[in-house]
Amino acid sequence: MKRNSRLSLALHTLGHMAVNPRKMRTSAEIAEHAGTNPVVVRRVLGKLRQAGLLISEKGHAGGWQLAREPQEITLADIYLALDESLIATGRTEEPSRCSVEHALHQKVASVMADIEKSLIERLASTTIAEVGGAESGHL
Amino acid sequence: MKRNSRLSLALHTLGHMAVNPRKMRTSAEIAEHAGTNPVVVRRVLGKLRQAGLLISEKGHAGGWQLAREPQEITLADIYLALDESLIATGRTEEPSRCSVEHALHQKVASVMADIEKSLIERLASTTIAEVGGAESGHL
DNA sequence: CATCACGAAACTTAAATAGTTACGAGAATA
């Protein structure tokens, strides 16, 4: 697994959960499907839990589950829960003494903000129920 | 200097060039202003030269210069010349056997493609002449 | 022909991310 895999992992996992929302999944199971490590899974899903998308329980019958109906969870919810903006705008800049740099940064930051907003709108139009759709896979 | 600084460096440099298009700048001068290394500057500007935005010349009076008028160079030109998509869509995926993953990837890739197109349109609406604008800075 | 600048290759350093190990806490089961 490579870079920026957190979003992929989250989307994939919740896509499967949408197919079978009642099933309790352990991080070990999920990790095996995703070809990664249980701890990595817990790290990523932990953020989704913080955002109120997932519920986790400890102990014997423990594991992970959707916190609400699949129709009520959009791709934007997942994207925002991870707060790792795909739109990388250079970096956080200190106040530059150079006016050209400053003007540029203003312009680019403004464009990027619009673009991210538009990205979120697009993602918000699809739920995990739709994308997990007609599926009877092995997870 | 950190990550994804190539675009920043390119924009900043061309912004200054737009203010004073006749001046020949050496990579050493540019590097000093940008707080980086001449070789890094040549690497980045080299891509802009390949894209036909800049001209470089060797020798005594050598250095870098705009290949055309500042009014004819947009931020999109620069972005595209570097071809380092800010929109990181997970990664190049091998054909996945998992239909959920496949559906997800299709959806996300489609959204990302739209978003990038829209980003380029936005960037194309500003030229470096505009952003370098009313400037008499020290470069 | 000496100098200056780019071009490019090779290498080193630094940062970010994923992966791993390890252990504690809570919940169900026996």
Next chain:
DNA sequence: TATTCTCGTAACTATTTAAGTTTCGTGATG
């Protein structure tokens, strides 16, 4: 109550990517 299962978290290692550096060759100028 003891055992077992699973999450939560911290600390560490490994991998990957980008930036920075060194070095040498080439062409142009004076």
